[in-house]
Amino acid sequence: METYFDKQKEELYDRAIKLVENATQVRLESEDKDIEIEVTDEFKRDFFSLVDKVNFNLMEDEENFYGYFLFQMNREIKFDMSSPSGVNFKGAKYVIYFNPLLFLKLDIKQMETTIKHEILHVISLHLVRAKELKDSGKYSTLAINLAMDVVVNQYLNYLPPYSATLEWVNVNYNLKLEPYQTFEYYLEKIQIELDLQEENEDGEEHDTNISDEEDLQNNELKNMNFKDEYNQEMTHDIWDDSDDIDEKTMSEFTQKFVSLAQKGKNPDYLEGLISSLKSKNGELPWNLYLKKIMGTIEANKKKTITRRSRRQPNRLDLRGELRNHKAEIAVAIDISGSISDEEFKQAIKEVLAIVKNYNHEITIIECDREIKRAYKVKKLKDVQDRISTGGGTEFSPVFEYLNNNKIKKYNMLIYFTDGKGETKLKVKPRGYKVLWVISGKGDKLSLKNPYGAIKKLSKVEEKNKGNMLDLKDVMYDGYSMNNQQPIL
Structure with missing residues (x-):
């Protein structure tokens, strides 16, 4: 049975498509490639009204931390983003962005999950870590994105079907990654496999039987100011637009957001992540x-x-x-x-x-x-x-x-x-x-x-504890702070 929420979501999706079509038509007629999609105040109001309903569900959930964290974030609409949602740090605030063309295709549970996904990246300080790794030149953007998503998605249910889960990566990249390991572990394994695939592809002939007209149309679509398909390699590009601040400052701001979002008892895995964040005090961990x-x-x-x-x-x-x-x-x-x-x-x-x-x-x-x-x-x-x-x-x-x-x-x-x-x-x-x-x-x-x-x-599990398991001890001090297994 279709709910009022579903009807509101479908109506907003149709309106989003109309905004894109209008901008595309103007662009083709004027031949001005810099024309942006004009998002009306009315569309913003109605769209964020729907997001408020999702946030209300999060705040009513037993994991209400995510709802109170989202409540502090600024919100923006961004049609040219290759994922349903994204986040960066602007003006001493975390900003969460939504691409209506992708976000409105999700059901309400998947919407909640994609918001949780972004917040887990934030409290894991992945925005800082990704920048450093990209600057090093040792790892590809795809490897970094996959590793970070594998880390956070292990804690989430109701993921969109295209999400980079541990199982998905293992199947699609012929790997045997173990669950609840550090971000660095996943990154090394994935990068090695990507390098091997690149070596195997060298010298292979690619299909070039594409007409000039088709090629022109493809390039035109690539240059459009909207994205209606998920792209794993580009899903975190928006992180590059964050304000250029040092790691300690970002960590301190994150801890303030976390402190204000704690309104009750959190799940053990979330407590582990928050404890790790607070114990860092803005400093780099030893490894x-x-x-x-x-x-x-x-x-x-x-x-x-x-x-x-x-x-x-x-x-x-x-x-x-x-x-x-x-x-x-x-x-x-x-x-x-x-x-x-x-x-x-x-x-x-x-x-x-x-x-x-x-x-x-x-x-x-x-x-x-x-x-x-x-x-x-x-x-x-x-x-x-x-x-x-x-x-x-x-x-x-x-x-x-x-x-x-x-x-x-x-x-x-x-x-x-x-x-x-x-x-x-x-x-x-x-x-x-x-x-x-x-x-x-x-x-x-x-x-x-x-x-x-x-x-x-950080502490690690000691074997002489027998069958007693304290999740606060199951931490290897990996920088990603995402190697704690949740209790199922």
Whole structure:
């Protein structure tokens, strides 16, 4: 049985089509390609009246967080968007956009879902993350969009049929992606598959049996100022129009929006995302921070007799230098019992994933009051079971070890600890960067001068908890903050 809402939706869709047809006719007659679709105030009022009804449903739902979040957002109509809805950050406000040609094709449950979808991107800070990844040039827009959508869509029901779900990506890209993983996990897997497909397509003949007239018509349609079909590769293009603000500022604004939207008890997965957002305090998490500074680490140089010294070319007795293209990374672990095996194994897994694109060598150093063992690792299976110890912790032995090593010149030290140790190092770090990662059980670093950045390691599930599962502990500290599995 057709409801009043359905009739209102169909009427608005017909009016939207009429607006497009009028603009298209004017454009063809005037040959002015810059003519925009004129959205009347009356259409805006009626369209957003329908959106208000959707929002009312969201606010009445047990997940009313989304309704109160949407209530704070500015709203705009945008016909040239390749998705039913989109979001960006403008003038200290999050703005949600709707394409009537796509949004009005959805039923009310799908409308609710597409709004939730955009808000999950916001509280996951995907707008910031996407910009950084695009600027890096390492990942395609399609891979980034697919990975981000896979992450948020795992929490949603009543998705539109074309949505990029985990199952859809696995089937269409011949992958076996696991559920509730970090955004970075999905991005790497998807990009590898896209690269393989591109290699296989090279050299294939494409159908060019298209008439000049058809080609002209196709180009004309592409240039029209409206989109009536969903396009996964363009679905987040509107993010590029966000105001250019720093990550900390955007995070602070997001936290304010979140705070005002919390009017009751949220589902566990949503609480996990919000807790992760608030715990960041606008700072980059440890693994993203590590990824950012990896590119700044200069690999060691080796001496060569085939090249003269650049500084003193006339000194034939001085050997020149060549880049060795292998930097040395030391990973120190406090084995005094303050960090669980699960925490450390997950952290090492992320370290290996981050440095795999670089030619770096990793040395793990186990230390309490003194260094117990040091060994190299290339893969996760190389990580050995930690030596049992119950003593206290001192940080200085690790710095002494790195400073006095005559065989290797270390470029970076990542120190995993609960933060409890000396208040002052006996020696200063010499020639290498330092990143302190405080375990989920720790609070702060005891050192007054850490000589490096201090980041927090989120908790992970510990095996000795048996069948008891606390979702707040099932977090790997991935930047996407979307690796918590919801309770079904």
